[in-house]
Amino acid sequence: MEVRRTVPVKLDVSDSDANLLSETIDEFLWAANYVVGVASNGDWVETRASKLQSLTYDDVRDATRLHSNHVQSARNQAVKALKSVIATWKRGEKASLPTFTSRFCEYNHRNVTFYDDYATLSTVEGRVTVNYVLPDETRHTPHAEYLHSDEWEKTGATLHHRNGSFYLHIRTKADVDTPDLPENGTVLGVDLGVKNIAVTSTGTFWTANEFNHWRREYEKRRGSLQQCGTRWAHENVQSVGQSETGRFEQYLHRVANELVTEAIDYGCSYIAFENLTHIRENIPEATWQHVWAFRRLYGYVEYKAAKHGITTTQVNPRNTSRRCSSCGFTHEDNLGNDTMCCQKCGYRNHRDYNAAKNIGLKLLRNQTGAEGGAPVGVRLNSGMLNANGLTSVPGLGRAGVHAESPRL
């Protein structure tokens, strides 16, 4: 199975190269807009790429200094945008013809060459070298790994120009083996928290003790060093920060590896997390270090899972702690300190474990009516939970509720 990822990288560019890139973008956008103008001359809109190629290629080559591949990419962008407008018209909705204003330019393997820390890009006047801005802090992030791994082939990129800076959105792909991937997706739900950093719908808990211990040590050492107030102390604060960050990261890598192994062992093709954008609203006790850890963990899991053909995704966490994963009854009173106790059906279990199952179920509900390959069940440690609240046991078809006690 082929998996694709896009990696955004900020670029470090000299002033003269920045001018060339900017002029390239200007001419690329001009070319795309020119093709739209030719395509929509009169009542008829032409969307055939070959026809538009012969109608516009020579004109664009004459009018611009663009590389021939840029001429073709600009035309492809125009065709794509025109087709989307026509699709809108066919649905009986209004839409105006496309105009390209957002500053970007497409690159494929013929006009970009990727190296470990830089790339060379065709411009309107030869090639320029652009250096990747990868601060040490992000060296070991999944993003950097996509760039530096031989398993991920770089297939092309989009150059963006925003607020005076250039960014390269590098497209990568990898072929992954998926021998045991179930025909219909099974979901592993994951709940994040400050007592247990992660709990899965299969009932596996990763406590946050180790993480919280390091976090407190870090704050303590930083506090006492900061009181000294000297330059020496300041430098030490920074080095404490770096070594502790390294240890946090190692710990998160381990949790991520174990989470992905859990998904593989249970034949899951999806891993569902709660949405991380507003995580503090959902977990008010979380410190900035927790939020940092959750995002890192998600990134590591996404990267590692992709290699096994497992899709990692986020769902809206609304009501996932208040809802009973057994009968669906949702109420504030269901929630105890560590336990969730359903006021309607009497179901009791660990609140994080209950939430992990609900997070998995959210993904099923989101996908209802989707085409083939949509997730069908949330994996429990034995058995399966589907959107109707029924559980099934692998090989036995749908049956009653199984394996409700978490594996601690």
Ligand SMILES: [Zn+2]
């Ligand atoms: Zn209930």
